[in-house]
Amino acid sequence: MDKTTRLIHHPYQPPEGYSAPQPGVFKASTIIFPSVAVLRERYKDEVGHQYTYGTKGTPTTFLLEERLCTLEGGNSCTLVPSGLAAIALVNLALLKSGDDILIPDNVYGPSKTLANAELANFGISHQVYDAMNPADLAAKISQKTKLVWLEAPGSVTLEFPNLPALVRICKAKNVLIAFDNTWGAGIAFNPFEQGVDISVHALTKYPSGGGDVLMGSVMTRDAALSSRIKHCHMRLGYSVGVNDIETVLRSLPSMAVRYAAHGAAAHELAMWCQQQSDIVQVLHPAIPGSPGHAHWQEVCTQGQSAGLFSIVLHGRLSSAQVDAFCDALNVFKLGFSWGGPMSLVVPYKVRQMRTLPLPEYLQHGHLVRFSIGLEAVEDLTADLAQAMQLAFKSFRISC
Numbered sequence: 001m002d003k004t005t006r007l008i009h010h011p012y013q014p015p016e017g018y019s020a021p022q023p024g025v026f027k028a029s030t031i032i033f034p035s036v037a038v039l040r041e042r043y044k045d046e047v048g049h050q051y052t053y054g055t056k057g058t059p060t061t062f063l064l065e066e067r068l069c070t071l072e073g074g075n076s077c078t079l080v081p082s083g084l085a086a087i088a089l090v091n092l093a094l095l096k097s098g099d100d101i102l103i104p105d106n107v108y109g110p111s112k113t114l115a116n117a118e119l120a121n122f123g124i125s126h127q128v129y130d131a132m133n134p135a136d137l138a139a140k141i142s143q144k145t146k147l148v149w150l151e152a153p154g155s156v157t158l159e160f161p162n163l164p165a166l167v168r169i170c171k172a173k174n175v176l177i178a179f180d181n182t183w184g185a186g187i188a189f190n191p192f193e194q195g196v197d198i199s200v201h202a203l204t205k206y207p208s209g210g211g212d213v214l215m216g217s218v219m220t221r222d223a224a225l226s227s228r229i230k231h232c233h234m235r236l237g238y239s240v241g242v243n244d245i246e247t248v249l250r251s252l253p254s255m256a257v258r259y260a261a262h263g264a265a266a267h268e269l270a271m272w273c274q275q276q277s278d279i280v281q282v283l284h285p286a287i288p289g290s291p292g293h294a295h296w297q298e299v300c301t302q303g304q305s306a307g308l309f310s311i312v313l314h315g316r317l318s319s320a321q322v323d324a325f326c327d328a329l330n331v332f333k334l335g336f337s338w339g340g341p342m343s344l345v346v347p348y349k350v351r352q353m354r355t356l357p358l359p360e361y362l363q364h365g366h367l368v369r370f371s372i373g374l375e376a377v378e379d380l381t382a383d384l385a386q387a388m389q390l391a392f393k394s395f396r397i398s399c
């Protein structure tokens with residue numbers, strides 16, 4: 001044998017008697033079959049838990065899928081390359097031309113963009129509903145409605161909807177419910193116990209926890225639904241790199257303590273923000289006075305919340321001052337996404353994100369969203385204070 005061949009065919013046996021907390025990592029595009037008979041057998045059930053080809057998964061893929069199922073009591077989980085890909089997979093697997101879907105107005109933004117572009121091109125229509133008004137959802141469900149998207153709380157504005165009421169409406173009309181549970185991360189509450197059919201996660205956020213991996217998951221309890229999602233996933237070739245899966249497997253054991261730490265720090269900072277005269281509204285579901293606080297209490301019975309909150313800055317401040325405030329922050333970095341150790345800030349133009357008329361608390365002022373990392377809370381408070389002092393000084397003098 002040539003040495004190049006020997007490098008490829010060098011025999012390898014996993015060490016006998018070897019055991020360690022972290023599972024081994026199995027990488028493959030090609031998977032080797034012991035015989036033609038086995039090859040044919042494995043392809044009889046295309047989406048069964050069988051090793052056929054790397055796009056479907058290796059033992060590492062299946063391990064993370066099974067672990068994620070334990071989080072929410074799912075029966076089947078499918079990994080995809082990002083949280084947005086998880087949303088796209090659900091839509092592509094379940095919808096066809098002529099169908100209509102319902103999307104909350106405060107949904108994760110790119111979900112709406114996808115509906116406006118590709119879904120519309122495929123002949124799938126959508127309507128936007130007010131997640132804080134269950135009657136609006138009920139009024140918009142029609143014979144054509146095949147899927148309702150839910151999210152709790154809303155992205156960026158963090159209103160917590162009346163989840164039990166929204167689910168009851170969908171169930172009464174026999175419409176499938178897909179729930180984006182990125183915020184809850186399978187920790188704050190269990191979406192299947194609320195009655196949803198599909199739970200979608202951006203694993204990019206808390207499950208990864210490092211700000212360095214993009215991944216998503218689609219979880220179901222119903223076998224027929226799972227089969228539709230797995231088949232579509234296979235046909236799209238939405239596979240996930242095994243090194244990224246390894247990173248999430250490494251991070252998952254610490255997710256619950258990280259979630260609690262991010263949540264406690266965000267709550268403390270949000271309370272501090274409520275005392276600041278430049279801030280007219282703090283949007284954080286665990287804070288009394290925030291939209292949907294009572295609904296959060298009803299669903300998140302352990303009192304858990306993610307490390308996110310937004311503030312509405314006084315309408316008399318200029319946009320330039322708000323930008324200057326964000327630029328003046330040092331510990332907080334400007335950037336999208338969340339769930340990592342570093343605190344982040346993004347100013348948003350809410351008016352451009354919404355389709356329906358804005359609720360009163362968003363009509364005036366400027367919205368800034370914070371994602372709280374794992375830094376010491378006093379450093380974050382001091383950073384907010386110095387940036388407000390710097391950017392809003394002239395406003396205070398003129399008041």
Ligand SMILES: *Cc1c(COP(=O)(O)O)cnc(C)c1O
Pocket residue numbers: 081082083084085108151155180182183201202203204205214215216337
């Ligand atoms: C971040 C996020 C997504 C998208 O996840 P990516 O991995 O960044 O594509 C989807 N839904 C929600 C609620 C998110 O916060």
